[in-house]
Amino acid sequence: MNVIKVVLKELTERKNQLMTSLLAIVMGIAVIVAIRSITYYSEKAIALEMDALGANVLILPKGVTVDDYYRADLTDETMPETYVDDILTSGLQGVDNMSPKLSMTALVSGKETIVTGIRPKQEFLAKPVWETAGNIFETPVGCAAPAGTTAPKDPNAVDRRTPIDVLPEDGVLLGNDLATRLGVTQGATLAVNGETFQVAGILPMSGTVDDGRVFAHLTVVQRMSDRPGRINAIEMMGCCQEISKDLIGGLNRRLPDAKVVTIKQVVSAQQRTNNMMRNFSLVFLVIILLVGGASIANYMFANVYERRREVGILVALGAGRGLIQRIFLLKALILGVVGGIFGYLAGTILAVVLGPRLAGIAVSPRVDWLLYSVLLSVGLSLVAAIVPVYRATKLDPSVTLQEV
Amino acid sequence: MIRIENLTRAFAVGRETIKALDGVSFEVQKGEYLTVTGPSGSGKSTLLMTLGGLSHPTSGRVMFDGVDIYRQTPPALAQFRTKTIGFVFQQFHLVPYLTAWENVALPLMLNGSGRGKHKDIAVGLLRRVDLSSRLNHKPSQLSVGQQQRVAMARTLANNPSVILADEPTGSLDPSLTADLLSLLADLNHEGKTIILVTHSNEVATAGDRHISLRDGRIQEVPGSGTTSNLERVGVRSS
Numbered sequence: 001m002n003v004i005k006v007v008l009k010e011l012t013e014r015k016n017q018l019m020t021s022l023l024a025i026v027m028g029i030a031v032i033v034a035i036r037s038i039t040y041y042s043e044k045a046i047a048l049e050m051d052a053l054g055a056n057v058l059i060l061p062k063g064v065t066v067d068d069y070y071r072a073d074l075t076d077e078t079m080p081e082t083y084v085d086d087i088l089t090s091g092l093q094g095v096d097n098m099s100p101k102l103s104m105t106a107l108v109s110g111k112e113t114i115v116t117g118i119r120p121k122q123e124f125l126a127k128p129v130w131e132t133a134g135n136i137f138e139t140p141v142g143c144a145a146p147a148g149t150t151a152p153k154d155p156n157a158v159d160r161r162t163p164i165d166v167l168p169e170d171g172v173l174l175g176n177d178l179a180t181r182l183g184v185t186q187g188a189t190l191a192v193n194g195e196t197f198q199v200a201g202i203l204p205m206s207g208t209v210d211d212g213r214v215f216a217h218l219t220v221v222q223r224m225s226d227r228p229g230r231i232n233a234i235e236m237m238g239c240c241q242e243i244s245k246d247l248i249g250g251l252n253r254r255l256p257d258a259k260v261v262t263i264k265q266v267v268s269a270q271q272r273t274n275n276m277m278r279n280f281s282l283v284f285l286v287i288i289l290l291v292g293g294a295s296i297a298n299y300m301f302a303n304v305y306e307r308r309r310e311v312g313i314l315v316a317l318g319a320g321r322g323l324i325q326r327i328f329l330l331k332a333l334i335l336g337v338v339g340g341i342f343g344y345l346a347g348t349i350l351a352v353v354l355g356p357r358l359a360g361i362a363v364s365p366r367v368d369w370l371l372y373s374v375l376l377s378v379g380l381s382l383v384a385a386i387v388p389v390y391r392a393t394k395l396d397p398s399v400t401l402q403e404v
Numbered sequence: 405m406i407r408i409e410n411l412t413r414a415f416a417v418g419r420e421t422i423k424a425l426d427g428v429s430f431e432v433q434k435g436e437y438l439t440v441t442g443p444s445g446s447g448k449s450t451l452l453m454t455l456g457g458l459s460h461p462t463s464g465r466v467m468f469d470g471v472d473i474y475r476q477t478p479p480a481l482a483q484f485r486t487k488t489i490g491f492v493f494q495q496f497h498l499v500p501y502l503t504a505w506e507n508v509a510l511p512l513m514l515n516g517s518g519r520g521k522h523k524d525i526a527v528g529l530l531r532r533v534d535l536s537s538r539l540n541h542k543p544s545q546l547s548v549g550q551q552q553r554v555a556m557a558r559t560l561a562n563n564p565s566v567i568l569a570d571e572p573t574g575s576l577d578p579s580l581t582a583d584l585l586s587l588l589a590d591l592n593h594e595g596k597t598i599i600l601v602t603h604s605n606e607v608a609t610a611g612d613r614h615i616s617l618r619d620g621r622i623q624e625v626p627g628s629g630t631t632s633n634l635e636r637v638g639v640r641s642s
Contacts, residue, residue, distance in 0.1 A: 001506060001513040001522045006499075013501035313497045316458055318486025318514045318562070320479050398450065398459035401497060 003323070007330045010307070021299035022339055028292030029343020029377050030350060032285055037351035037363050039281040045361045059083065059234040059251065060259045074103050074114065078230035079258055081218075087236075090254050094247045096237040100218065103232060104225040106193045108214055109182055115192060115214045117221025117231075120167040169217055171200035177211035192216070193224060238262075293384040300332060300388035304395075312397035321393040328392050332385035333378060340377030344370045406432040406455070406566070406597070411464035413450050413620075424450040425461070426620035432599060434565075437592045439608040440601045442617035448601040449570050451617065455599065456489045456568045457481050468566075486515045490564035494571035496555040498543040504530060504554045505539045511561040529557040533587070549580040556587060567591060569600040573607055585610045 011018050061077035084100050102117040167173065172190060174182070179202045184190060188199045192214065205211055222228045238247050251260045304311075311324055348365045355363030413425040424447045432438050442448045453459040455466060457473050465472045473484055498507045508526035530536055533553035543551050552572070559567060569588065573581040585607065592598050600611060608614045616623045 001509045003513070006502070006506075006510075006513070009501045009506075309497065310499055312458075313499060314510075314514065315482075316456065316485065316491045316497075317511045317558075318482050320482035322479075323514065396459065398453035401453070401458075401493065 003327060003330065007327055007334065011331060011334060017299075017302075021296070022335060022342070024295035024299070025292060025335055025339030025377055025381065026343045026346055028288050028295065028380075029340055029373050030346035032288050032376070033344050033347025033369060033373055034350040034354070035281055035284045036369070037348065037366060038355050038359050038361070039278075040366070041355060041361045041363045042359050043278070045359075056262060057236040057238045057248070057251070058261050059236060059255065060261070061232060062257050062259050064232075064259060074105075075232055078102070078227055078232045079255075081222075081229050081231045083231070083255055083258060084234060086254060087234075087251065090250070092247060092250045092254065094238050098237075099235045100231040101233050101235065102218060102221050102225065102227060102230060103213075104221055106214075106224070108178075108192050109184075109190060111182075113178065113214055114209075114212070115172075115216055115221055115224075117218035118215050119218050120173075120215075167200055167217055168198075169220055170197050171217070172197040173201050173203055173215040174199055175203055175211040175213045175215075176205040178213065190214075195224070289380060293380050296332070296335065296381050296384035297388060299335075300328065300385045301391070303331065304328065304388045304392040307392075308395050308400040311392055311395050312400035315395075315397040316401065324393050325389055328389040329382065329385060332381040332389075336378030336381030337374055339381070340374030341370070343377060344373035347373070405434055405467075405469060407465075407467040408455070409465040409467065411451075411454060411466065412462045413447070413454055413459060414462045423462075423620050425454065427464070428617075428620070428622055429464075430615060430622065432597060435592070435595050435597055436613075437589070437598045437611040438600070439611035439614035440599065440617060441603065441605060441608045441614060442623075443603065446617040447620040448603075448617050450620075452568045452570050452599065452601050456491060457485045486511060486562055488565055490559035490562070490567045492555060492559050492567060492569035492572045494574035496543070496551045496575075498551055498554055498558075500543055503540045503542055504535060504546065504550075504557075507543070507554055508557045508561055511558060515562050517562070525561065526557070529560055530554070532560075533557045548575055549577075549583070552576060552580065552584060556584070560591075564596070566597045566599070569598065571602055572600065573602065573604065581607065 059079075061075065061079045063077050064075050081100055084098055087095060087098060100119060104115055104117075105112055106115045107113070108115065172192070174184065174190075179185070179199075182190070184199055186199055186201055190197050190199055197216065203210065203215070218231070222230060248260050248262060251258075314324065314327075348369075351363045352365065355361050408428055408430050411425050411428040412423060414421050414423045416422075426447075428447075428451065440448050440451060450459060454461050457466075460474055466474060468484070468488065473481060476484065499510065502510065505523055505526040508529050509522035512522045512525060527536065527539060530539060530553075533556055535550060535553050535557070538546060538550055538554075541550075543554070546554065552575070567588070572588075573584055576584060588598055588600065589610065598611070600607070602608055
């Protein structure tokens with residue numbers, strides 16, 4: 001005989017009551033786990049969508065103004081290309097992709113046109129709208145992309161990947177509008193400042209100044225403009241959470257001769273959406289904690305009331321207040337542990353089943369949340385039990401034992 | 405020896421204060437068998453609870469072997485109840501979800517004694533009350549008489565020196581009443597002090613002496629209740 005055995009016997013004595021109270025805890029924890037799971041993967045999916053909006057940080061030479069963001073790279077001022085490596089090796093969190101570029105004005109088929117030097121793969125990562133040009137870029141897999149949410153690739157695009165991914169030095173990409181104006185197609189040749197290039201691809205319409213530009217390899221533009229090793233802009237995709245956590249400050253400290261600006265609308269939209277999701281789940285968490293706590297407290301109050309005569313017996317047989325406390329807290333602990341485990345399982349199943357149907361997102365079980373579920377459930381049960389347990393210790397056995 | 409000194413126990417009922425015990429004083433010798441009678445509401449059960457360390461008196465003292473039990477710390481008072489006092493109740497107060505032997509073993513668990521031998525001790529006690537065939541039965545599966553015997557076995561589990569019985573025959577028929585009184589008499593002969601509260605004058609004759617309570621005060625005891633007799637056994641009416 002020991003206290004645990006006595007408590008377990010008491011809990012299983014009235015199975016209906018036990019199941020009712022357990023159900024309340026399980027449902028509370030299940031709803032928390034389900035909502036948290038769905039919002040977690042929703043946040044990730046939204047972050048992924050936000051990334052698809054493109055670069056949200058622009059790094060420019062110090063003296064450049066950003067009155068017109070889309071023409072901010074058309075300047076004579078430059079900065080070293082090594083800034084890219086500096087950022088990569090800085091250990092700054094939240095840098096998802098960088099695309100350095102150098103722009104110059106050149107005669108293309110006799111017309112003055114902007115030629116922008118890029119690192120092809122990185123440029124495509126920063127320009128999701130170019131995706132249909134051949135899907136040469138990977139969907140961002142940085143901080144925002146959860147496992148299992150990467151968009152499937154178009155198999156028809158595979159054969160177009162090679163020429164763009166490894167843009168040769170004599171190859172160029174043409175903006176859609178420019179290609180139409182010049183009447184050239186993929187594979188045609190093009191004269192840029194007297195040099196002949198082959199059109200490796202026509203970019204899809206983006207609705208930006210890119211539609212009127214020629215894109216060549218960065219090293220080619222550096223050579224043609226006689227600015228080797230120099231760039232005049234780095235477009236960067238930063239994770240919105242890290243941007244709000246001083247990514248920009250970190251970049252400024254790391255690159256004192258550069259100007260770091262964010263595209264406010266994009267960043268603030270990202271932050272707003274993420275904050276909304278977080279607040280949404282927080283509100284649910286608070287409501288459920290209150291409802292769940294009240295339910296457990298109600299059960300414990302009822303249990304203390306129903307067991308008041310047994311409390312009297314135990315005291316008459318020599319139990320102290322401490323033992324009475326331990327007995328009722330042990331009940332709350334057992335309810336908390338069992339409720340936490342089953343609540344986690346029910347909530348995870350709910351999220352996995354309902355996530356794709358309600359939110360259109362795939363939800364995977366988070367095993368690490370089992371511990372949090374149990375801790376939350378146990379904490380809630382113990383806190384909710386404090387007042388009822390205190391009342392149990394204050395029961396007067398001389399009164400409870402004389403009740404008929 | 406037990407000495408009760410000017411014991412008062414008041415309860416607040418709404419705005420009224422009701423004195424369940426009002427200046428009660430008496431002594432009980434070691435090994436004595438005392439019966440307490442009185443009508444409903446006279447304070448009999450309250451007296452027993454106060455004697456057993458379950459109900460703090462409003463004033464006065466309860467002395468066991470010269471120690472005021474209510475001046476002890478709560479853990480010491482709990483220990484006193486475990487080791488010294490054995491309660492017998494009219495309604496038996498068995499724990500409904502425990503079997504007969506588990507009910508009997510409950511005081512052993514609370515006392516921390518006989519660890520690992522709880523069942524053996526409980527079975528021995530149940531055998532003494534002739535219930536060895538009902539070890540694993542729950543109270544609801546036992547007759548009234550069997551429940552009372554389980555309660556008696558539980559009372560004896562920690563071998564208390566004082567048994568406080570609150571209307572122990574109140575739920576029993578005459579045959580079971582006789583059995584229980586016989587068992588109490590045996591225990592008394594073994595040296596245990598017994599204080600039995602009853603509303604039955606017939607049961608009250610089972611003891612060495614008896615006192616009567618009315619409105620929380622000790623009254624003259626019919627039959628043996630001459631003032632000289634009361635004084636002889638240490639009863640003083642305030």
